[in-house]
Amino acid sequence: MRAEPLLQIQDLRLELPDGRRLLDGVTLDVAAGQSLGVVGESGSGKSLTAMSVMGLLPRLKAKGSIVFQKHELLSMREKERRKLRGSQMAMIFQDPMTAFLPVRSIGAQIDEQIRLHQPLSRHEARALTVKLLERMGVPDPEMAARRYPHQLSGGLRQRAMIAMALSCSPALLIADEPTTALDVTVQAQILVLLRTLREEGAGVMLITHDMGVVAQSCTHVAVLYAGVVVERGTVVDVLQQPLHPYTQALLAAIPPLDGPKPERLPTIPGQPPVPEARPSGCVFSPRCPKVRPDCAVRPDMIEMGEGRRVACVLYGA
Amino acid sequence: MSILLEARSVEKHYRLGGGRVLQAVAGVSLQVRRGEALALVGESGCGKSTLGRTLIGLGAPTSGEVLFDGARISGLSDRSLRPYRARMQMVFQDSSASFNPRRTVGEALAEPLKIHRRTGIVERVHELLDQVGMSRSVLKRYPHEFSGGQRQRLNIARALALGPELLVADEPVSALDVSVQAQIVNLFGDLRSQLGVACVFISHDLAVVRQMADRIAVMYLGGIVEQGDGLAVLGAPAHPYTKALLDAVPRPDRPLPPPLAGDVPSPVNPPSGCRFHTRCPIAQARCAQERPELRGITGGREVACHYPLVS
Amino acid sequence: MIGAFLSRAGQMLLVIFGISVLVFSIFFATPGADPTARIAGRGASPQVVARIRAEYGFDRALPIQYVRMMEKLFVTRDLTSYVDHGEPVVPEVMGAAPVTLSLVLWAAFFWVGGSLLIGVASAVLRDSWIDRILMVLGVIGLSMPVFWLGEVVNLFTQSRWHDTWMFSWVPSLGYVPFSQNPWGWAKALFLPSLTLASSFIGLYARVLRAELLGAMGEDSIRTARAKGAGPVRVWLWHGLRLSWLSYVSLFGLDFAQLLGGGALLTEVVFALPGVGRLTYQGLATLDLPLIMATVMYSAIFVVVANALIDGIYTLLDPRIAGGRNAR
The missing domain is CATH 1.10.3720.10 (MetI-like)
Known part of the structure; x- marks a missing residue:
């Protein structure tokens, strides 16, 4: 049985006004109660994918299709999309220090989001804010609401950020590197929190570069390289049996935390391509150890079983 | 192997306004032997970067002393420190900020050689590029033309220019992507085996540290809580904090154990007794009163805990 | 809070004092210029000049001249312009x-x-x-x-x-x-x-x-x-x-x-x-x-x-x- 997708992105391409393509074929979906990890290195377009779903890139031209709750977002009017933002879909950003307005209290900023979407009085909104902060495990939530961002620790700021994102009970929560700016012990706290949220039924899209984070808090994963999704599947499948040579190399490059210490870490030679020099064939072919002549044509996504897809000629018929 | 660098009860305090004092480093003693790689690990605010800078003579310790090759270097004037500067170098995390954007790579690499009046500069620069795996064609280019990984290679080349015996690297790979990070980690390994340079790595990433260092020292709120052979410490942590830190790293193979509660306390107002007792899952009454000293346990390791997990 | 306010007020007073000394020295303590003649204006009678000299203390030490001037400005507020027919300036x-x-x-x-x-x-x-x-x-x-x-x-x-x-x-x-x-x-x-x-x-x-x-x-x-x-x-x-x-x-x-x-x-x-x-x-x-x-x-x-x-x-x-x- 397969859950009805909450969000479905089909062949999303994103162009700069000068014609450079930042995303060149992103296809993925998120169902309610699922958590999709979008993994990739810097410049792979994982944050851009998230921002396009939110509609926060007005200056870029998007082609393809993004369907959210059965509505096509790319043809939707800005006014309609704005109603979705913050209420039906919400976003958590990497650095809660800069993501909050530094000059207003945390509480005021959460109140604002609540009152943008719900007809509540200031007083009622604040009561809800305090309740949300409490649910996120912020000690003394009433006091915390009156604090300014710089007066809270990184972990508490990120909790407040999540409280704000959840204030209107969104169906989809997008988290862009939510723990990268945090220390490991605090990161663990936030990951546990995110996992609880998904278990409560929200669809989560988690953008990260850390395979460990994906393993801990996601059910599914999509691997992005140079603006293209190269592999998708459940976390268990992809992490234990990566199919795409890029996913394999990426996993191998992580230094192990137990077992014997390798003499050298396996590396990927070269650098990821910049958008204007993206190969017309398989985007990974210039760095791929298994490159073949037929890599010169961009491979389609090949279905490799239930929800498992890979874009590589090695698995062609 | 002889001892190259030694810290004896180093403390570093910063005066804040209103009579408050921030204890960044609170009594650290450690040794680095020739050719050895030591890693300082801990979360933000544990004092690892401050300690690193103090070790290399950037800022004098409030008390205690630092010895390099048997000679005391802490508290020396800039002038008397200069001969040591060539023998120890620092590599920073942000490779883009440590290059002058208006100077070519060639100029940047030659600069330390010129300052120290070395001869054969051109040959030496070429040799450095070979060592860090960059081609000679990069000399005429500017820092912004390189990717983060390439810039970090150049950064390391510059630090190696004067042939130092010690490199202190502050989060040298944490700004890099995993695949590039692996390249730089390997590069440090190669340099150590080729040049025999001793390294102090400062990092928050246990997996990276395990790969790069022989010994690790885990820091919490300005003090070392545990040190010893890297594989041994991470294989079976003796201090509850080391264990918590290790458990908190998200891994593919097992679910996260319940994380430590709360945040790191402020170094302005550190807890009494063992500084970790406020978050420690196995703390006893004694831990709040008595500060545990580092003491030896099996395998040449040391731990500062009244109730260590390994004895 | 109060301490910060007081120290701020103290700083302000200090700055104003500095400025007043500076302005005073430029106009009144410049060597070679006789402030008495300046204040009295052109063609003033010797009686007026003498009166001004006594009033402002120009026959006495500079600090006293300064104090006199400040007193006339801020306390008695009777600093008078002789050029402008004896109009008090404050x-x-x-x-x-x-x-x-x-x-x-x-x-x-x-x-x-x-x-x-x-x-x-x-x-x-x-x-x-x-x-x-x-x-x-x-x-x-x-x-x-x-x-x-x-x-x-x-x-x-x-x-x-x-x-x-x-x-x-x-x-x-x-x-x-x-x-x-x-x-x-x-x-x-x-x-x-x-x-x-x-x-x-x-x-x-x-x-x-x-x-x-x-x-x-x-x-x-x-x-x-x-x-x-x-x-x-x-x-x-x-x-x-x-x-x-x-x-x-x-x-x-x-x-x-x-x-x-x-x-x-x-x-x-x-x-x-x-x-x-x-x-x-x-x-x-x-x-x-x-x-x-x-x-x-x-x-x-x-x-x-x-x-x-x-x-x-x-x-x-x-x-x-x-x-x-x-x-």
Whole structure:
């Protein structure tokens, strides 16, 4: 049985006004109660994918299709999309220090989001804010609401950020590197929190570069390289049996935390391509150890079983 | 192997306004032997970067002393420190900020050689590029033309220019992507085996540290809580904090154990007794009163805990 | 809190003391110049000169002269201008202050309003032709000398087109006190303050545009949009809130400087009897007591305004604790 997708992105391409393509074929979906990890290195377009779903890139031209709750977002009017933002879909950003307005209290900023979407009085909104902060495990939530961002620790700021994102009970929560700016012990706290949220039924899209984070808090994963999704599947499948040579190399490059210490870490030679020099064939072919002549044509996504897809000629018929 | 660098009860305090004092480093003693790689690990605010800078003579310790090759270097004037500067170098995390954007790579690499009046500069620069795996064609280019990984290679080349015996690297790979990070980690390994340079790595990433260092020292709120052979410490942590830190790293193979509660306390107002007792899952009454000293346990390791997990 | 306030007040007093010593030494302790003759004016009788010498203590040591001067300025307030037929200068400055205050308030109203409008508009429409035209207009306003613009305005509204429907409402040059006739007060100040504001609108709009565009690139603005806030809210509520800081500090300094007599040229051109014009008169006739009084008045204003701005800064940006160092 397969859950009805909450969000479905089909062949999303994103162009700069000068014609450079930042995303060149992103296809993925998120169902309610699922958590999709979008993994990739810097410049792979994982944050851009998230921002396009939110509609926060007005200056870029998007082609393809993004369907959210059965509505096509790319043809939707800005006014309609704005109603979705913050209420039906919400976003958590990497650095809660800069993501909050530094000059207003945390509480005021959460109140604002609540009152943008719900007809509540200031007083009622604040009561809800305090309740949300409490649910996120912020000690003394009433006091915390009156604090300014710089007066809270990184972990508490990120909790407040999540409280704000959840204030209107969104169906989809997008988290862009939510723990990268945090220390490991605090990161663990936030990951546990995110996992609880998904278990409560929200669809989560988690953008990260850390395979460990994906393993801990996601059910599914999509691997992005140079603006293209190269592999998708459940976390268990992809992490234990990566199919795409890029996913394999990426996993191998992580230094192990137990077992014997390798003499050298396996590396990927070269650098990821910049958008204007993206190969017309398989985007990974210039760095791929298994490159073949037929890599010169961009491979389609090949279905490799239930929800498992890979874009590589090695698995062609 | 002889001892190259030694810290004896180093403390570093910063005066804040209103009579408050921030204890960044609170009594650290450690040794680095020739050719050895030591890693300082801990979360933000544990004092690892401050300690690193103090070790290399950037800022004098409030008390205690630092010895390099048997000679005391802490508290020396800039002038008397200069001969040591060539023998120890620092590599920073942000490779883009440590290059002058208006100077070519060639100029940047030659600069330390010129300052120290070395001869054969051109040959030496070429040799450095070979060592860090960059081609000679990069000399005429500017820092912004390189990717983060390439810039970090150049950064390391510059630090190696004067042939130092010690490199202190502050989060040298944490700004890099995993695949590039692996390249730089390997590069440090190669340099150590080729040049025999001793390294102090400062990092928050246990997996990276395990790969790069022989010994690790885990820091919490300005003090070392545990040190010893890297594989041994991470294989079976003796201090509850080391264990918590290790458990908190998200891994593919097992679910996260319940994380430590709360945040790191402020170094302005550190807890009494063992500084970790406020978050420690196995703390006893004694831990709040008595500060545990580092003491030896099996395998040449040391731990500062009244109730260590390994004895 | 109280400690910070007291130390701030102490600093202010110290600065004012420093300025007064400096000004005093420039005008009265310059070697080779006899202040007595200056104060007495040209062709004063020997009796007057002798009286002045005794009164100001010019026959005694410099510190005593300084104390006498300050006493006359701040305590007895009977510093007298002999050039101007024995007019006491302190009341004269106090009488001129409301005129300057009215002029500068009106001008500030125009330049804040105008620059907000232009700055926000050109930031929102950045790189469009409207933005470019607005910025060029700003530079033109900035580069036109106030006295010249004032004269041109006067030429058209007072003589050339005064009888047409457009400018027949313009009153003749001079000032009408608010207490006497509020409508007349507003009419009399409209053109002078607009002229004065013209040079500030362009600069302030430019600063605001740059700050606003910088702020719009901040993460927190992205958050605001992700919350579902509309463009008006994002620009005006979040964007402006972030770009206020340099605007406010710039405003504080300019406002204080104008109140302290910086509107001199405007006041002279439009025949407004404000502090600036008083300074101008003092300088023209080398009226030392008058100069002393206006300069001290101006210094006090700038120092007090600076302290106020720092206070406002702390209110606007909670990250600045104590309000001592503004960014």
